Amino acid sequence: xxxxxxxxxxxxxxxxxxxxxxxxxxxxxxxxxxxxxxxxxxxxxxxxxxxxxxxxxxxxxxxxxxxxxxxxxxxxxxxxxxxxxxxxxxxxxxxxxxxxxxxxxxxxxxxxxxxxxxxxxxxxxxxxxxxxxxxxxxxxxxxxxxxxxxxxxxxxxxxxxxxxxxxxxxxxxxxxxxxxxxxxxxxxxxxxxxxxxxxxxxxxxxxxxxxxxxxxxxxxxxxxxxxxxxxxxxxxxxxxxxxxxxxxxxxxxxxxxxxxxxxxxxxxxxxxxxxxxxxxxxxxxxxxxxxxxxxxxxxxxxxxxxxxxxxxxxxxxxxxxxxxxxxxxxxxxxxxxxxxxxxxxxxxxxxxxxxxxxxxxxxxxxxxxxxxxxxxxxxxxxxxxxxxxxxxxxxxxxxxxxxxxxxxxxxxxxxxxxxxxxxxxxxxxxxxxxxxxxxxxxxxxxxxxxxxxxxx
RNA sequence: GGCGCGGUAGCAAAGCGGUUAUGCAGAGGAUUGCAAAUCCUUCCAGGGCGGUUCGACUCCGCCCCGCGCCUCCA
Numbered sequence: 001x002x003x004x005x006x007x008x009x010x011x012x013x014x015x016x017x018x019x020x021x022x023x024x025x026x027x028x029x030x031x032x033x034x035x036x037x038x039x040x041x042x043x044x045x046x047x048x049x050x051x052x053x054x055x056x057x058x059x060x061x062x063x064x065x066x067x068x069x070x071x072x073x074x075x076x077x078x079x080x081x082x083x084x085x086x087x088x089x090x091x092x093x094x095x096x097x098x099x100x101x102x103x104x105x106x107x108x109x110x111x112x113x114x115x116x117x118x119x120x121x122x123x124x125x126x127x128x129x130x131x132x133x134x135x136x137x138x139x140x141x142x143x144x145x146x147x148x149x150x151x152x153x154x155x156x157x158x159x160x161x162x163x164x165x166x167x168x169x170x171x172x173x174x175x176x177x178x179x180x181x182x183x184x185x186x187x188x189x190x191x192x193x194x195x196x197x198x199x200x201x202x203x204x205x206x207x208x209x210x211x212x213x214x215x216x217x218x219x220x221x222x223x224x225x226x227x228x229x230x231x232x233x234x235x236x237x238x239x240x241x242x243x244x245x246x247x248x249x250x251x252x253x254x255x256x257x258x259x260x261x262x263x264x265x266x267x268x269x270x271x272x273x274x275x276x277x278x279x280x281x282x283x284x285x286x287x288x289x290x291x292x293x294x295x296x297x298x299x300x301x302x303x304x305x306x307x308x309x310x311x312x313x314x315x316x317x318x319x320x321x322x323x324x325x326x327x328x329x330x331x332x333x334x335x336x337x338x339x340x341x342x343x344x345x346x347x348x349x350x351x352x353x354x355x356x357x358x359x360x361x362x363x364x365x366x367x368x369x370x371x372x373x374x375x376x377x378x379x380x381x382x383x384x385x386x387x388x389x390x391x392x393x394x395x396x397x398x399x400x401x402x403x404x405x406x407x408x409x410x411x412x413x414x415x416x417x418x419x420x421x422x423x424x425x426x427x428x429x430x431x432x433x434x435x436x437x438x439x440x441x442x443x444x445x446x447x448x449x450x451x452x453x454x455x456x
Numbered sequence: 457g458g459c460g461c462g463g464u465a466g467c468a469a470a471g472c473g474g475u476u477a478u479g480c481a482g483a484g485g486a487u488u489g490c491a492a493a494u495c496c497u498u499c500c501a502g503g504g505c506g507g508u509u510c511g512a513c514u515c516c517g518c519c520c521c522g523c524g525c526c527u528c529c530a
Contacts, residue, residue, distance in 0.1 A: 227530025
């Protein structure tokens with residue numbers, strides 16, 4: 001039985017889908033005005049892992065991850081670059097897809113873009129006004145009247161009074177309550193705009209997810225996810241909009257992943273302490289990055305540093321090393337088999353990937369003691385559920401690092417030369433060859449089946 | 457100020473009221489021409505103070521420290 005931590009209830013709960021056997025999940029994706037950083041990588045990988053586990057558990061999953069392709073920062077960046085905002089967003093959507101694919105992230109079933117849903121958003125805003133939950137202001141903006149939504153604050157555990165006490169934003173004079181948020185933003189001259197009953201403008205940020213979620217998954221669906229920083233105000237406002245406009249429960253389970261940190265501080269655009277996925281992939285194998293992310297529990301903070309990536313690489317190397325030289329058969333997982341059962345128990349407990357990975361290491365140790373090929377198949381199958389160990393071991397072990405002056409062919413030639421030297425008991429020559437390769441980051445390992453090599 | 461999360465061995469990171477987490481690093485041994493990989497053995501824990509309990513890293517309270525949200529943010 002899958003249990004997951006529901007931010008709305010602030011506790012782990014048994015997962016019961018609305019429709020038996022089916023899961024409908026929405027995750028807030030990226031605002032596309034720059035390259036994705038590691039924090040974005042975490043959202044991509046974590047919810048990919050969650051989707052894979054739901055599917056492995058037998059659910060049919062509909063996974064929606066949106067793209068915010070219109071907002072202030074996009075307009076600003078496009079103006080700075082002197083290009084149409086659509087050119088900017090398309091470029092970074094393409095980059096995001098490339099980064100995600102590198103990290104082994106499967107494409108969501110739907111990837112709606114905000115600009116495609118302006119009509120649906122206007123419908124919702126209209127409904128909110130009719131229900132007395134929103135009001136147009138004289139400046140052409142439309143605001144949500146937070147005080148009219150009785151349960152506002154349910155997700156973030158904040159009361160309106162507390163929020164007012166902590167208010168530190170300049171108050172918009174057109175808002176009836178400083179905490180009211182914008183649904184529709186009047187366009188300034190020259191800005192991208194769509195026609196509306198309240199004048200030309202563009203949607204506020206929060207309304208897009210309400211509109212896209214209900215359109216693709218229905219007004220009431222199972223899981224809504226995103227980074228912890230979206231819990232308030234974004235997700236709180238989504239609830240107010242969706243439940244306000246539709247008059248029914250919006251989402252049953254809210255999932256929030258923890259931050260990636262640098263020097264114990266949140267990695268973020270505003271702090272400027274971020275590393276893009278591409279920067280990291282220039283130094284580390286994408287699977288190492290994926291492993292690094294899954295090695296921590298999805299709700300825990302994850303500190304980024306080269307040392308931690310090096311650790312992840314060493315750990316992943318151990319798994320691939322265990323599989324080396326074994327013809328692993330394709331195995332259909334029997335979830336009653338002891339290792340598989342432990343793995344499942346870990347994953348069913350709020351997606352406990354650290355413990356699930358520990359099971360893989362136990363299996364690898366078993367394999368190293370002379371286990372059967374079937375166990376190698378099981379190791380690959382279980383790891384595959386997490387999107388790991390899907391390559392041939394040699395491809396991982398020999399693929400890392402820079403090729404430099406040593407191609408695989410050149411290394412083979414040197415190995416043969418060393419072999420001949422060893423046969424002739426010319427150990428100084430054979431050691432010289434190994435030292436030469438070692439200096440280039442290539443390790444030789446003599447075994448019963450001959451000499452194997454890998455890049456460090 | 458309000459609300460919330462966390463402090464585990466050298467580093468990273470989990471579960472668990474009593475039994476080896478796991479990976480890397482360290483020590484000893486096996487193996488190896490030498491190595492590497494692997495195996496065996498082993499060292500190193502649970503911020504502080506109280507409480508509950510036969511027994512707490514695990515539950516409760518207080519304190520200290522760190523972090524997050526309350527403003528765009530994954």
